Amino acid sequence: MAKAIMIQGAGSNVGKSMLVAGLCRHYARKGLRVRPFKPQNMSNNAAVTEDGGEIGRAQALQAWAAGVPPRIDMNPVLLKPETDVGAQVIVQGKRFATLKARDYAKVKPDLLAACVESFHRLAAEADLIIVEGAGSPAEINLRAGDIANMGFAEAVNIPVILAGDIDRGGVIAQLVGTQNILPSEDAARIKGFLINKFRGDVSLFDDGLTEIVNRTDWASIGVLPWFADAWKLPAEDIMDIRSSRSGGFKVVVPRLNRIANFDDLDPLSVDPNVSVEIVTAGRPLPADADLVLIPGSKSTIADLAHFRAQGWDVDLHAHIRRGGHVLGICGGYQMLGRRIADPGGIEGAPSDVAGLGHLDIETIMTPHKHLARVQAHHPDSGTDLTGYEIHIGETFGPDTARGWLNLHGQPVGATSETGRVRGCYLHGLFEADAFRTAFLAGLGAQTTQMDYGAQVEATLDALADHMADSLDLDALDGIFGQV
Incomplete structure (x- = not known):
């Protein structure tokens, strides 16, 4: 034992x-x-x-x-x-x-x-x-x-x-x-x-x-x-995501009330070529954003109402009109569609609401939760990535015919006719270095290859060294097993 x-x-x-x-x-x-x-x-x-x-x-x-x-x-x-x-x-x-x-x-x-x-x-x-x-x-x-x-x-x-x-x-x-x-x-x-x-x-x-x-x-x-490098480790709380303005490519993320599975932001926040800005309630989405990333949500319909209450729907429309790009992941993907229906009241009272309308898709909330680790492929760049799905709801509509990722040989996700708005259910996709670099480059970012996994490994080693140098771990060893 x-x-x-x-x-x-x-x-x-x-x-x-x-x-x-x-x-x-x-x-x-x-x-x-x-x-x-x-x-x-x-x-x-x-x-x-x-x-x-x-x-x-x-x-x-x-x-x-x-x-x-x-x-x-x-x-x-x-x-x-x-x-x-x-x-x-x-x-x-x-x-x-x-x-x-x-x-x-x-x-x-x-x-x-x-x-x-x-x-x-x-x-x-x-x-x-x-x-x-x-x-x-x-x-x-x-x-x-x-x-x-x-x-x-x-x-x-x-x-x-x-x-x-x-x-x-x-x-x-x-x-x-x-x-x-x-x-x-x-x-x-x-x-x-x-x-x-x-x-x-x-x-x-x-x-x-x-x-x-x-x-x-x-x-x-x-x-x-x-420990000054703690920000380089995957964050447990959205408050731990460090807004970084070191890079020239600006990713803007509206902070939803029930933001979920925002580990998609971790590799972006430490990429030296990317600036990540978390936008809190009461502030507009910055007009100089290159990419607006709408993250996952534990309560998609309620967070969609919150999104509109901040006027972010107007800001997003202006961003797209200016030629900006949008990526919705999981709940954010659902919000970008024309309609979200929850007939069984899974997220609260039964409801049927209009989405933001930037993707020609609809989502029906269903009791079954999709929960899986998956291997995917990005045809535009020829890169592979590993991620996970964790969502309820089934999404369908014309824009899914332009799925921009492949899963088990089938296109997944959706893309608008202009190609400027995309969505998918796959979390963790930016941990794949080659995909992240290619995806950002496709949006006009100047990128250099960064080994995200190696950086996390190095930071964990540095943390362990930091603790061994500063704490009396011999004393801690002597406490193990004491009751």
């Missing part, structure tokens, strides 16, 4: 996902069979696994860091928000139900068994499991029935390291305060702590470390300086 440790946070967004990825790469380079694990994640940025399910994108990156394919057992419960009060619940890769928050709280204890089952399956094939918590154990109002933090750590009897974020201030209170409010048995499970995102001279926090050790009696794993 593998040894395991859990990284929990003294708050949200303290960098847990990056810490787990760095540790996975560190221990994998030492020759250990290491696996990432997160019992419960909440994200609309999902990855499709080789065993036919979906997990959080962060766990897919952590699997990459560990040198293994992503598996559904690495994230057995995934919550995909559809509204402010409800989410689709994915259990071991498959849709379980769509539940409001209050109803989900009632079923959480039943989902713990699936989390433990997945954990033990991974443990049977690994030397080491690095577990990531969600949010913070300090949310003691959620402790009953918890499966994301201490509830899971208790169920599989593993030790915890608590991470604090010094960049937001008050890190001593974050850590000491967490110990003070936790039930004694949960506080005793925490064996050490670390400080993340420090800017400047680390030695200036020596007295702070001493105070935390004296007040908690936890082992200090150290202080991790700010």
Whole structure:
């Protein structure tokens, strides 16, 4: 049975996902069979696994860091928000139900068994499991029935390291305060702590470390300086996509309320020849865009209404009239059509709405979710690419006769008569270097070949080195297996 440790946070967004990825790469380079694990994640940025399910994108990156394919057992419960009060619940890769928050709280204890089952399956094939918590154990109002933090750590009897974020201030209170409010048995499970995102001279926090050790009696794993290259890694949250204006070819992305599977933007955001600008609500789409990319959505019809409410439909029409290009992926592809019908009320109340009308296609929402990793071909450039489909809905219409990608020998996607508007269901297509270069060049971009995969590999190695140089990983080794 593998040894395991859990990284929990003294708050949200303290960098847990990056810490787990760095540790996975560190221990994998030492020759250990290491696996990432997160019992419960909440994200609309999902990855499709080789065993036919979906997990959080962060766990897919952590699997990459560990040198293994992503598996559904690495994230057995995934919550995909559809509204402010409800989410689709994915259990071991498959849709379980769509539940409001209050109803989900009632079923959480039943989902713990699936989390433990997945954990033990991974443990049977690994030397080491690095577990990531969600949010913070300090949310003691959620402790009953918890499966994301201490509830899971208790169920599989593993030790915890608590991470604090010094960049937001008050890190001593974050850590000491967490110990003070936790039930004694949960506080005793925490064996050490670390400080993340420090800017400047680390030695200036020596007295702070001493105070935390004296007040908690936890082992200090150290202080991790700010990792400046984190933006080069695939983003878990749309806020982590770095708007870059270094390149001459400008890609503009309207930020939808329920934006989903936006990993399509990761390779573009680090391409030195491309500038990516995320446009938030209340701002117009910039008139100097070369390409407007409408991304995926967890709630396509609601996000289409949001798109119109910002006046982006008018901006998009003007962009096309000026000769600009448009690419819609998944939900964005559906929005570009003439009509979206949801007769069964899959996304909410039954509805039938007009699309943006830039592609002569229609989409009918259907209960079946298309979920697959696929190999595709781009005939115009003769390049191949690997991607994934994760969508509901069937799309048809005259413009699909001009499919611009080939899948299993058949054209897929759609192209307008002018050739300036395209759409498809395939995510992850820009990770293919030759395709990305050819596609952008076809739109007028000056491009140079960039090896995206090699850059992610180099950044993961740099992250592991950064952590090994800054933290006391020998102390961490001694905590594995303590309970």
